[in-house]
Amino acid sequence: DTAVSQTPKYLVTQMGNDKSIKCEQNLGHDTMYWYKQDSKKFLKIMFSYNNKELIINETVPNRFSPKSPDKAHLNLHINSLELGDSAVYFCASSHILRSAGNTEAFFGQGTRLTVV
Amino acid sequence: AQSVSQHNHHVILSEAASLELGCNYSYGGTVNLFWYVQYPGQHLQLLLKYFSGDPLVKGIKGFEAEFIKSKFSFNLRKPSVQWSDTAEYFCAVNVGSSNTGKLIFGQGTTLQVKP
Numbered sequence: 606d607t608a609v610s611q612t613p614k615y616l617v618t619q620m621g622n623d624k625s626i627k628c629e630q631n632l633g634h635d636t637m638y639w640y641k642q643d644s645k646k647f648l649k650i651m652f653s654y655n656n657k658e659l660i661i662n663e664t665v666p667n668r669f670s671p672k673s674p675d676k677a678h679l680n681l682h683i684n685s686l687e688l689g690d691s692a693v694y695f696c697a698s699s700h701i702l703r704s705a706g707n708t709e710a711f712f713g714q715g716t717r718l719t720v721v
Numbered sequence: 722a723q724s725v726s727q728h729n730h731h732v733i734l735s736e737a738a739s740l741e742l743g744c745n746y747s748y749g750g751t752v753n754l755f756w757y758v759q760y761p762g763q764h765l766q767l768l769l770k771y772f773s774g775d776p777l778v779k780g781i782k783g784f785e786a787e788f789i790k791s792k793f794s795f796n797l798r799k800p801s802v803q804w805s806d807t808a809e810y811f812c813a814v815n816v817g818s819s820n821t822g823k824l825i826f827g828q829g830t831t832l833q834v835k836p
Contacts, residue, residue, distance in 0.1 A: 609764075636822045646759075646809055648826040661821050695764065701822045708753060708772075708815065710824060712765040 608632050611696045611713035618686055619721055625682045626716045628696030636660075636701050637679035638710065639671060642693040651694075654679055655701060686720045693717050723748045725814050727827035734802050735835050742797040742830050744812030753815040754795040755824070756786055760808045768810075771795065782806070804836045 611628040618624050630637060638661075639651040653661035654673040668684045679696060696713040728743040746752060753772050757765040769780025776788040786797045795812060812827040 638822070638824075640824075646829045646831075648765075648811065648824075648829075650823050650825075653821060653823060655821075661823055697765075699822045701820055708822060709755065709767050709770050710822065711767075712757075714764040 609696055609698055609711050609713040611694075611716055613716060614714060615717050615719075617719045617721065620686055620688060622686050623682070623684045624686060624718070625680055626694055626696075626718075628679045628681070628713055630677055630696075630698040630711070632698055632711060634698040634700055634711075635676060636699050637673065637676075638697040638699075639679065639681050640695045640697060640712075642695060642715070644692070648695070652679075652681075683718075686718075688720050691718055691720045723814065723816060723825050725812055725825050725827040727810075727812050727830050729830045730828070731831045731833070733833045733835065736804055737801045738834075740797070740799040740802050740806075740832070742810055742812075742832070744795045744797065744827055745793050746795070746812075746814045746825075747793065748814065748816055750816065754786075754788060755813040755815070756780065756784070756795075756797050757811045757813060758808045759811065759829075765811065768797070802832070802834050804834045806832060807834045808832060 609630045636655045638653045642648045651665050652671040657673045670682045673679045693715045695715045697710040699710040725746045755770045756768040771778045771788045779785045810830045813824040
């Protein structure tokens with residue numbers, strides 16, 4: 606059973622298009638995240654949701670909009686895609702409060718987005 | 722702002738050599754520390770973590786790391802690497818008081834093990 610699964614694994618699209626990446630976790634975690642890994646493999650957090658509430662919103666263009674319909678799902682919608690959006694996007698989940706269990710983050714397999 | 726620095730960007734070793742990857746962070750308060758590994762084309766997997774207690778932590782696949790609070794360091798070690806350890810290694814920090822679960826990553830170290 607995949608703990609954190611995201612789809613699609615690969616996404617190639619043209620500039621200006623709108624696309625979505627979906628993420629689901631079956632670990633019962635209360636918090637989900639989106640991280641972006643650039644071409645130099647540097648990982649940086651973009652968003653985080655705790656129990657469907659947005660708790661982290663880093664300096665990300667507002668073309669990026671996360672949506673969390675429930676605790677187990679966190680989707681990322683990107684409008685008007687630009688060349689610079691090309692990257693690998695990782696979804697992750699964890700518990701925040703140590704009283705709820707381990708706080709290590711579990712990552713999905715990543716979505717490689719290529720904007721042409 | 723908190724930051725994490727990994728000193729070695731690219732390390733090349735022969736099989737059976739010993740490994741030490743440096744990681745330093747800049748934050749004076751309580752931190753949770755992690756090492757993740759990313760094998761080619763795969764997702765990040767947790768190697769080991771430190772929350773509290775014994776500063777020498779052991780992880781999977783023979784890896785260990787030592788938390789030295791006075792040096793703000795959490796270096797990763799393995800006494801004898803294998804070809805299968807070829808991967809990208811990331812040190813990450815979670816600020817204990819932030820209550821957001823946010824991980825701050827180092828820039829990563831590419832480890833290449835020659836057979």
